[in-house]
Amino acid sequence: MRSTLKDLARETGLSVATVSLVLNKKRHKIPTVTQERIFTAAQNLNYRPNQLAVSLVKQQSMTIGVIVPDISKYFFSEFTLGVEEEARRSGFNIILSNSMNQWELSGECLEMLSGRCVDAIIMAPSSDTTHDRLLKLKPVIEKSHIPTILIGRDGGELGCSFIIVNQSAGAYQAIKHLLDLGHRKIALLTGSLNLSNTQERIEGCRRAFEEAGIAFDPSCIFEGQYDYDSGLIHAEKVAEAGYTAVFAFSDTIACGVYRTFIKKGIRIPQDISVVGFDNVPFAQMLSVPLTTINQLAHTIGMEAAACAIRESSVNNIAAGVAKKRIIYDPELIERESTCPPLSREDGFC
Amino acid sequence: MRSTLKDLARETGLSVATVSLVLNKKRHKIPTVTQERIFTAAQNLNYRPNQLAVSLVKQQSMTIGVIVPDISKYFFSEFTLGVEEEARRSGFNIILSNSMNQWELSGECLEMLSGRCVDAIIMAPSSDTTHDRLLKLKPVIEKSHIPTILIGRDGGELGCSFIIVNQSAGAYQAIKHLLDLGHRKIALLTGSLNLSNTQERIEGCRRAFEEAGIAFDPSCIFEGQYDYDSGLIHAEKVAEAGYTAVFAFSDTIACGVYRTFIKKGIRIPQDISVVGFDNVPFAQMLSVPLTTINQLAHTIGMEAAACAIRESSVNNIAAGVAKKRIIYDPELIERESTCPPLSREDGFC
DNA sequence: CTGTTAGCGCATTCAC
């Protein structure tokens, strides 16, 4: 069995209290000799405080719960890495749970983490979490009395802090980049239109067009899923409809586009430019490195952890502290999949 | 504050013990009326047992620690997903920690998880963990008295169960596939030669050649790192040296190869066939879907969790139970990046 | 059937 404080006390002939005092370096003026006696005993018995007991008495577990839809997806694994890195710097550990892309499960995770007495929760709602469903989680979060940080959703109504990347701004940058290059006929290969992310990105596209004095033609929207096949399929139509550029709403979609274009002999970017979204690692490894929008997953993870830790401590002091709302602007990563249109004539590329 | 058993006892006018009994559904023949009284009170006060306290008294935390080098890498995130899925089915949760690819940190993680009283640990050593360094972790593991499952390394010497994928068999399949297609001049684009994985894979290659009655020519080995640039660079030499196929030791390396080949106008697979290793998601999304070796990350994760749970329970009953050694054979995923050689002449492809 | 008692391992007053 593991050794306990009691064991150390017996071993040194001191009391549990003294041993605890010394090991926790409380300034109680204890003679150095006694201290050393304790430290060596701790060494010998391989003593390691039982964090469960510590947490119980300190009313603080030094853990933060992380709920993601699916850790195998790049954004979330990179995000989680950021969370863990930052958390560890402050001595926190993380309990990870996947909601398996089902919003009901996020609720269960929330309750389970609450039972485990995590000091804070960082939750990235699954994409099937509609506004209504999100609101249903509100009482769960409130009753848990645990500071919760929402990722990718406006947590205002839920009364919790949140971190979002400005989807609209990301899309805006993508379109602006293409417009600046001279493109006018740009296809939007979106994910499902009833996802908030999709809507916001379309909004950003619209803004870019309008600021450039170009009417936004909704027929440029090709609705699909955020997957490879969507890109594969819609790229066919795009090619035939005379578009000179496509903005794929995810790098995975862009991959499908690549495949179709290559198969049809359409050159990227000479014939058609392509912009993606996410900046997954393979974006730069494609046959033509993909110009895309970086979502800053790692940074957001670190920020979320910092926020969680801050709120967990103030939570112990004064309850109602101002909730944070952090909004990141994603960044355009220019690579080789974009160039001015019609370059096959002027040989620009 | 959260409500406790004591609150429920006060509310119902019963004792803490009775409430606990009912809530835990122990068969103590308690009248239904009393039960309902308790249940509704629990409902009203939003009671949720404090798992820290439960763990402390039950001497079982229902958590398992997971140590991976870097969760942002696909293999480990997919693996971790498998672990969590399986663990949750049995009511376990996971504490995740990244060793940041530094073996010393795995040691620290081990100790931290021990302090948190996890019931079992699943550890995937970082690639810089040499045999010597792995042995240095032995005392740490032993003194923790926590059943530990090693992933990707033979845990025999450490006295713990382990799950490995047979790297040699994977490489064997890749080479055999190419040999069967008729290739004879096959380039091996490896990772660092002092990694055990690399060595085992080379061994598998050698075996495939020899079984086919072909002498293994070590000059076909192009040592690099397990990264994109290695593929990029070595592909140049490969093309000039008359190889008809390349076996890249990771899909990422294969990606680099793709890039170079495409740039040089070398067609895949008509001019040169390519086989990868890992079966990362983007392997099937490349311009030419990549034939590769599937490492079964998800399956291994689930198996690891099952193993961990089993050992954590027997650990409480009888200490020295037989350690498991599980070896998976990876599988060849045939896609479109391979075909018989010289097909440019006979138009086979 | 229900309540009392005794810890789980630790931190923290408050006496001595």
Place this chain on the structure above:
DNA sequence: GTGAATGCGCTAACAG
């Protein structure tokens, strides 16, 4: 300077 006592929230014997 050090130790005895108390309690964190809960379970599990054992009484009654």
